């Protein structure tokens with residue numbers, strides 16, 4: 001049996017069914033992400049594991065035991081939330097020591113374990129600082145240390161980085177992943193940010209309206225979405241009804257929609273003819289920098305197709321220029 005197992009979990013608040021027959025497994029030592037839009041049930045599923053929420057039906061197993069009705073404090077689960085949940089009147093050392101004191105761990109051992117843990121999260125210089133004296137990122141590291149110092153069976157991270165600015169957020173993503181691997185922690189991470197899920201996870205569980213839409217490793221999720229929703233949520237796919245796609249490219253397929261990523265499309269002012277490639281004509285109506293690429297929005301018929309070109313290669317095509325788009329048929333996903 002897997003280390004964590006949600007078996008046929010449903011959860012309703014009154015008439016609102018928020019989780020619908022969820023089956024999900026997590027292996028020991030994995031970091032899995034629950035990814036999905038706001039309100040799809042990510043936090044509720046996490047709270048069913050921690051015991052902060054009861055399930056309406058189904059069972060939750062942890063480390064071979066049915067914990068569905070176990071008191072939250074006896075589940076041995078560490079949690080970090082979006083809000084910095086440190087005790088404001090305690091310094092970092094006292095905050096991190098808190099759980100160990102509750103467990104009546106001997107004093108010398110507490111000091112040793114707190115110092116080790118604070119060192120791992122890179123806060124040794126802030127051992128005696130209070131939360132108000134630290135940045136958001138430092139406070140989240142302290143919260144992480146506090147959640148991990150007791151060696152919980154599972155670490156639950158509910159959007160722990162969403163209040164932190166982009167640059168620091170990225171370095172904390174990498175750091176949390178490093179610590180999780182180094183300490184062989186089993187963790188479930190909740191986010192609505194696809195990039196964060198891509199960086200952090202062994203497996204992504206994409207949720208939609210209370211169900212698991214797709215479960216896959218990050219690269220597979222990115223390159224092989226199984227539904228229109230998955231393609232919309234991950235990878236910024238161009239999605240076009242098959243009827244329009246057929247009119248533009250001549251390609252026929254037994255599908256409702258076709259999805260293709262902006263970065264697989266070549267754009268040129270000259271016709272492109274290549275074996276195995278599909279082409280369509282269009283007109284550039286705007287181009288905007290997007291991270292490290294230039295994104296052209298091209299109108300093909302009455303459909304917008306986004307095309308990403310690496311900045312270093314880009315010679316700017318002016319707005320209102322007629323262009324040819326081409327892409328490998330193999331790179332299209334027929335849904």
Ligand SMILES: Nc1ncnc2c1ncn2[C@@H]1O[C@H](COP(=O)(O)OP(=O)(O)OP(=O)(O)O)[C@@H](O)[C@H]1O
Pocket residue numbers: 013018036037038039040041042043044045192
């Ligand atoms: N205690 C509660 N009482 C009533 N409804 C609730 C409660 N907790 C959550 N809900 C509802 O359950 C649904 C799922 O909420 P949940 O917080 O799990 O979503 P989420 O995917 O984590 O969203 P977000 O990314 O915005 O945090 C929402 O419609 C929410 O309003």
